[in-house]
Amino acid sequence: MIVTRFAPSPTGRLHVGNIRTALHNFMWARANGGRFLLRIDDTDAERSEERFVDAIRSDLGWLGLTPDAEVRQSERFALYQARFDALVAAGRVYPAYETAQELDLKRKILLGRGLPPVYDRAALTLTDDQRTALEADGITPHWRFRLDHAAPITWDDLIRGPQRFDPVTMSDPVVRRADGSWLYMLPSAIDDVEMGVTHVVRGEDHVSNTALQLQMFDAMGAPPPAFAHEALLTGSEGKLSKRLGALGLDHFRAEGIEPQAIRALLARLGTSDPVEAIDDAALIATFDFARFGRAPARFDEAELAQLNAKILHTLPYEEVADRLPAGMDAAAWNAVRPNLSAVKDAADWWGVVEGPIAVLDLDADDRAYLADAAQVAATIDWATDPWHALTGALKATTGRKGKTLFLPLRRALTGLDHGPDMAALLPLIGRERALARLTLE
Numbered sequence: 084m085i086v087t088r089f090a091p092s093p094t095g096r097l098h099v100g101n102i103r104t105a106l107h108n109f110m111w112a113r114a115n116g117g118r119f120l121l122r123i124d125d126t127d128a129e130r131s132e133e134r135f136v137d138a139i140r141s142d143l144g145w146l147g148l149t150p151d152a153e154v155r156q157s158e159r160f161a162l163y164q165a166r167f168d169a170l171v172a173a174g175r176v177y178p179a180y181e182t183a184q185e186l187d188l189k190r191k192i193l194l195g196r197g198l199p200p201v202y203d204r205a206a207l208t209l210t211d212d213q214r215t216a217l218e219a220d221g222i223t224p225h226w227r228f229r230l231d232h233a234a235p236i237t238w239d240d241l242i243r244g245p246q247r248f249d250p251v252t253m254s255d256p257v258v259r260r261a262d263g264s265w266l267y268m269l270p271s272a273i274d275d276v277e278m279g280v281t282h283v284v285r286g287e288d289h290v291s292n293t294a295l296q297l298q299m300f301d302a303m304g305a306p307p308p309a310f311a312h313e314a315l316l317t318g319s320e321g322k323l324s325k326r327l328g329a330l331g332l333d334h335f336r337a338e339g340i341e342p343q344a345i346r347a348l349l350a351r352l353g354t355s356d357p358v359e360a361i362d363d364a365a366l367i368a369t370f371d372f373a374r375f376g377r378a379p380a381r382f383d384e385a386e387l388a389q390l391n392a393k394i395l396h397t398l399p400y401e402e403v404a405d406r407l408p409a410g411m412d413a414a415a416w417n418a419v420r421p422n423l424s425a426v427k428d429a430a431d432w433w434g435v436v437e438g439p440i441a442v443l444d445l446d447a448d449d450r451a452y453l454a455d456a457a458q459v460a461a462t463i464d465w466a467t468d469p470w471h472a473l474t475g476a477l478k479a480t481t482g483r484k485g486k487t488l489f490l491p492l493r494r495a496l497t498g499l500d501h502g503p504d505m506a507a508l509l510p511l512i513g514r515e516r517a518l519a520r521l522t523l524e
C-alpha cells in the first residue's frame with residue numbers, strides 16, 4: 084500500500100509551491116490506489132497558528148485534495164519522547180552544551196581557515212563528571228543526532244536519480260533544543276515510520292535533510308521510504324520571486340480560477356508532458372515522477388488563466404449550477420460558457436439575457452433596418468432556431484449580408500458589439516424581450 088503525506092507547517096497560508104507538493108503527493112497516492120495523509124507540522128507552538136491549520140484544510144478541500152487522514156505533530160510528543168529515549172540509550176542521540184555564541188565562534192574559526200563549518204563533536208568527548216558539572220552550573224543540554232561516518236549516504240531519488248552525501252562533511256544535526264522543544268528533523272522521520280509513509284515527496288530544498296533522515300530511519304531500525312525531491316517553482320521571469328511565495332488559493336479563487344485548472348497546471352508543470360485542459364483521471368493516469376525534470380519549473384499566471392478558460396468552456400452545468408444566478412439553466416450556461424474566463428462573469432451575460440440592456444447609438448439606416456427586423460421577428464417560428472429564421476428572412480428581404488446583416492441586430496438585442504453566439508442567446512432572450520429591443524421607439 085502506497086502512503087504519501089503532505090506536511091505543511093501552519094505558520095502561514097499555503098502558496099503555489101506547497102500546493103503543488105500537496106497535489107503531487109495526492110496524485111501519487113491516487114495513481115497507486117494508496118493513501119494520502121495530511122500531517123500538520125506544528126511542533127513550533129510559537130509560530131504555529133490555528134487559523135492557518137483551518138486555512139490549510141479548507142484550501143485542500145477547495146482544491147479537491149481532501150486527505151484520507153490527518154495527524155498533528157503537537158499531539159504526538161509522547162511518541163517522539165519514546166523514540167528519542169531509545170536513540171539516547173543507543174548512543175545515537177547525545178547531549179551537547181555549547182551556547183549559540185560558542186558554536187558561532189567555532190564556525191567562524193573553521194571558515195577562517197577555509198574549512199567547512201562542521202560541528203567538531205566536542206560534546207562527545209565530555210566525561211560523565213564534566214557533564215554533571217555543567218548541569219550543576221545550570222546548563223541544560225540540547226541534543227544532537229550522531230551521524231554514522233562509516234559509509235556514504237546514498238539513495239536513488241525518484242526525480243533526481245542517484246544521490247550521494249558524505250556524512251563526514253555534515254554536522255550532527257540538533258534534534259531537540261535545551262528547552263525540550265523539537266526541531267523538524269527527527270519528529271518528521273519518526274512520523275514517516277509510524278504513519279507507514281512509503282513515499283516522501285517534497286521540494287529539493289530538503290535534499291540534504293534526506294541524507295540525515297536516512298540515517299535516522301536506519302538508527303530506528305526502520306526501512307526508509309522512497310524519496311522524490313522536486314525542482315522548485317520560479318516565476319514567469321524565470322526567477323524565484325517573492326510574489327510566488329505569496330500567491331495562495333485566495334488569490335486564484337478571487338480571479339475566478341477553477342480548482343481543476345490549478346490541478347491540471349501544477350500536475351504537469353516541470354514534467355515532460357504538455358499542460359492540457361484534462362480531467363483528473365487523465366492527469367493521474369500519466370502522473371509519474373520519471374517524467375519530472377530537474378530544472379526549475381516556471382509558473383506563469385497567464386498560462387493558468389488560459390488553461391482556466393479552456394476548462395471553463397467544457398465545464399458541465401452541474402458543476403457550476405450553484406454558482407450561477409437564479410434562473411440560469413443549462414441552455415443558458417452552454418450558450419455563454421465559450422465567452423467566459425471566470426464563472427462569475429456568467430452573471431453579466433445573464434443580465435444581458437434578462438435585461439435591461441444599454442441602448443446603443445444607431446444611424447438612420449440601421450434604425451430602418453431594425454424596424455424591418457422587428458416586423459419579421461413577430462412572424463417567425465420561435466420554437467426551433469429563431470436566429471437563423473430571423474437573419475435568413477432579413478437577408479432575403481433587405482439584401483444585407485455579413486456584418487451589416489448581423490451587427491445591428493446583435494447591438495439592439497444585447498446592447499453590445501460582441502458576445503456569445505446569437506443563435507444560442509436569442510432563444511434565451513425570447514420573443515417578447517427581443518421584439519421590445521428591436522422596436523426602438
Ligand code: GLU
Nearest residue numbers: 090091092124271284285
Ligand atoms: N514541515 C516541513 C516543511 O514544510 C515538511 C517537510 C517534509 O515534507 O518533510 O518544509
